[in-house]
Amino acid sequence: MLDELRQRLRAMEKVTGIEAGPGPVPLGLAGVDAALGGGLARGALHEISAVNEAHLSAATGFTLGLAASARNLLWIAEDMALTESGAPYGPGLDCFKRAPERLVTVAVANKRDLLWAMEEALRCRAIGAVIGEVRHGAIDPIAVRRLSLAAAESGALALLLRAQPSSDASTAMTRWIAGAAPSLSSPSPAGGGSPSEARWGGVTYEKRSPPPASLRSALAGDLPPPGGGENGAAPRFAAQLVRNRRGPLGSWILEWRDTDERFILAATHAQPVAAPLLNRPRQKVA
C-alpha cells in the first residue's frame, strides 16, 4: 500500500521533470543506499554544505567521494572561494584517487556566472559530475531549479558545495551537511582492530584525554599520525542527510577508502554517531 503510494508520488514528480534520469549510483553502503532509495540519484542536484567554513575541505572530500563514479569532473568556483579556501591541488586530488587529468576547473567572478557555467556544463554529455562551489549567500531558486532540470536532461550529477549550511528552499534531491570527523579510532580490543587499523599500523589514541595529557604525550614525542591518506588512517567524514526527497534522513560517520574508491561506514568510532559538532536533533532519522 505504502509502496504503491510512493510509486504514484514518484510518477507525479516525474511530470515536473525534476526527478527521473538514469538509475542511482550506489554508494555501496547498505544503510545509506537504503535511505537514498538505491543510491545517489543521477541526473539530479545534490547540495552539500560544510558544517562551517573550516570544514569546507572535508565537505570537498565528501563531495568528491560522492562523485567518485563520475569519470570526468568539472569544478566551478568563485575567485573568492579559491583564494579563501585554497584551490584544488592536483597531487592532493591524486592522493584522493581522483585523477587530476580528468578535471577541468573554472574560476568565475560571481554567482551568476557560476550558475550559468554549471548549467552549461550539465548539458554536456562528456561531463559526469559538476561541482559548483558557493561561498555564501542565497542562491536564486529559479537558477537552482534550472540546474535540476539540466541535470535531469543529461543524467549528470550536479553537486552544489556550500561553505555554510543554508535553509533556503531548493529543488535539490538531497541535502547534506558534511564535516570532518576525528579520524582516530578508540583503543581497540587487543589484536582485533578494523582492517584499516591493521593496515595503518594500529593507531591508539585516547580520545577523551584532556589537552594537558595530549600535550604531555606530544612532548614525549608520541603524537599519533592523523588520518587522511595512505600513511595514516583514512579520512573520516561526519555526514548528515538533512533533506531527502525520496526517503528518510540519516546521519553517518563515513570513512573514505581510497584503495577501492568508496566510502565505508566507520565501524569503530569513539563517539556516538551524532557528532556533537552537528547541533541537530537526531529524531529526524527514520
Add this chain to the structure above:
Amino acid sequence: MLSLWLPRFSTDRVRRLREFSAPLVVYGRRGNADVLTAVDEAAEKLGLHAGLALAQARAMHPAIEAVMEEAEADAALLDNIADWCLRYTPLVACDAPDGLLLDIGGCAHLYGGEQRLVADLGQRMARAGFAYRVAIAGTIGAAFAAARFGNPAAYAAGEERDIVSPLPLAALRLEATTVASLARVGLKRIGDIIDLPRSPLTARFGQSLLRQLDRALGHEHEPLNPRLPVAPYVAEQRFHEPIAREEDVLGTVEKLAARLGVALERRGDGARRIELTLFRTDGAVRRIAVGCSRPLRDAPDIRALFSERLAALADAFDPGFGFDMARLSVVIAEASPPEQIGIGNAEDAGELARLVDRLSARLGAQRVRRPVALDSHIPELAAATLPAQMVGPDFSGQDLGWDAFRRHRAETDLAPRPLRLLTRPEPIEALAEVPDGPPLRFRWRRALHDVISAEGPERIEGAWWSEQGGAARDYFRVEDRTGLRFWLYRAGLYRDLVRGELPNAAPPSWYLHGTFA
C-alpha cells in the same frame, strides 16, 4: 600598391578634438627651441611652415593658435586609421608618421575598381576631417612618391619610370644628407640619376640610393610589413544598411563561417582562433576574437562561440549607429584530420571541447583551466593549471604529467598531499616543541586549534640554488580536536640559528599551507 598621405595629419588631429577659428600650428621642442612641426592650410597661407621657430611665427602672426605636439596621440590615431583601412585590404602598413600603405592587389574589384575605391576612401577621409592624398602605383616607392610629390592618381603597373622621373630626389625616401650632396653635384630630379652609370653613384652616395631607385622602379622587390598578421582565411560582408542588432551580427557570423568552412575543408584545415572585425559607420573598428581548443569548421559552433563572447561583452559591445561591414578571419588555422569534421557528434572529446570553448568564450580563456603536474619538489611548484584551450580538452589521451607524478609518488612513498592548497602559505602562531617537534597548538585565522595527532616532519628543501630560494621547510600533517586536518610547515631550522652558519637567518616561523579532506 596604394599610398595614403595625410599632409596635415597633426593639425587635423587637433582640429578633430577642438574647434579653432584662428590658423593652427603644432610645435615641438627641438634642441632648445620650440619649432613648428605642422601647420594647417590657413597658417601655410600666412607663410608659416614646419621648421620655423615658434617665437618667430608668433612675432609674424600673433593671432595663430599653437598647440604642443603629441607624438603618441599621433601614432595611436594612425594605428586606428590603419585598423579602419582593413576594410579595404588585410595588408595595411603604417608609413609613419603620417601615411599608410595598402596593398590593394586583388581587392580593388570588390569596390568596383581602383577609382571607386579611391573615391570611397577619399570621401570617408574627408568626412572624418582629414586632408589626404592618395596615389596608386605598381610599387611602394612610386606610390609614395606620387602621393607626396607628384600628381596623386591611379597609375598602372609599369608606369613607374614615368611617374618618378620628374619628381625631386627626396621622393625616393633618402636621407636628407644624401639628397643635399646629390643637389650639390646638380642632381635634383629622379630622372637625372635613372640613366647614370651605377657604379660611380654607388661609390659616391652609398648603396641605399640605387636600392631605393630600384625599388621605386620595380627592379627590386620591396616587402610590405603589415601592421597585423594576415589571416590565412578571410570572409567578409558589406551591408547597404548598417546592422546593429546582436542577432543580425550573429547571423552574419554564421553566414561568413559557412563560407570559411568550405575553404577550410578544401584545405583540410580547422580554425583555432577566429577574429570578427566589425566596422562601425563612424569609423570605429571592433575586433572580437574567440579561441577553440580543437580545429573547428562548423558554422553553428562558431556562431555559438561568438554568441557567448558577445554576451560577455554586453555593454562594451557598442554598435553605435550600426556596422556597415563585417569580416571573419581565421587567425590561426591548424590541420584537422577529416574524422574530426562535425565536432557536433556525440563523441566525448568533441562535446568537451565544445563546452570548454563556450566557457572560455564567455568567461575568458584564462578562467577555464586544467591541472598539470610539474617537475618540482616544492609543493606550490609541483602542480600548476593551464588554460584548457591551450592543453586541449582530451580527457582520455592526455596525462598532463600526472603519470610521471604517480610513478614518483609510488617510488618515493610520498607523504599525502592536501586536497586544497592555499594560494600562498598563511602565517600562523604555533606552539611547538623546539627544535623540530610538531606543533601542539596553533592559531589560524583567529581560531585556535589543538593538535591531537601529527605526522612529520617531511623536510622539503628550499631552492638552495637560487637567491630567493627560501629556507628549508618541515611539513607536518596534523589533525585537531574536531577532526580538521591541516598541512603546516615550519620555515627555517633552529639548527641554522644556533650554529650561526647563516648569520642573517630569521627565526623559524610557522605557516599553514593546505587543508586535507
